[in-house]
Structure formats: C-alpha cells, structure tokens
Amino acid sequence: MRLMDVAGRRSLLLWTIPVLIVSLVSLVTADVLPLATTLHAAVSTTSIIIYICTFVMGFGPIPGILCSEIFPTRVRGMCIAICSLAFWLSNIAVTYSMPTKGLPLEVIAEFFNVASKGMPKLDHDE
Numbered sequence: 001m002r003l004m005d006v007a008g009r010r011s012l013l014l015w016t017i018p019v020l021i022v023s024l025v026s027l028v029t030a031d032v033l034p035l036a037t038t039l040h041a042a043v044s045t046t047s048i049i050i051y052i053c054t055f056v057m058g059f060g061p062i063p064g065i066l067c068s069e070i071f072p073t074r075v076r077g078m079c080i081a082i083c084s085l086a087f088w089l090s091n092i093a094v095t096y097s098m099p100t101k102g103l104p105l106e107v108i109a110e111f112f113n114v115a116s117k118g119m120p121k122l123d124h125d126e
Contacts, residue, residue, distance in 0.1 A: 009062070016058025023051040063087060 027047040030040050063083065071079040100108055 009065070012058045013062070016054045019054045020051060020059070023047045023054065027051070 024047070027044055030043040030047065035043065067080050067083040068076070
C-alpha cells in the first residue's frame, strides 16, 4: 500500500501490465515449445514468481483501495462487504476449478519427482 501511495496508482498499473504480459507469454511459450524438463521447470517457475511479485505490487491492492474510495460514506461499509464477498467467492471458484484438485499431496510430489528425474512428462508430451 505504501508503494502505491508513493509511486501512484496509474504509474504502478502502467508499469506492471507489460511485466505481467511478458511473464504470461513466457509461461505459455514454455508450455508450447518442446523444452528439456529442467529448462521447462526453470522457465515456468521464474515466470510464475515474476508474475506473482509484479501482481502484488500493481494489481493486487487495487480492489481493496478502489472499494474503499468509490462508494459514498453512508453505504461504504456494506459495499466493501459485498465486494469482499464477491472477491472471495471468485477465489473459491478458481481454487476449485484447478486441475490438481482432489489429488493427495503425495501424488503431486511424486509427479514432480518423476518429472525432475528426466522421465517423460505425464501430460505435456501428448
């Protein structure tokens, strides 16, 4: 929040959009191109870390800040509660729609262990 106050919302948003786009394009490119397993893991992990860090700096705080500023004072509390509810329901929908849903942690860990040993990737090579 402090960074947003110092740098300004508009400049942070304008500077983070290209970084978010580049990190997503590199993530998709790493999935599309036939890369070695280690290189694929490195590019994917780096892209995701850059995306998350950049999102937290630019777009992450925007919903909370905007919700607290756009509504009139007399209805602000109720509107912020509704916005928060919508935000959390959206997060729940995204969480439950992920492909690893329902797999035990041991299966996910084994998937990454097999991929790191140079074995063929399970769903990527098909």
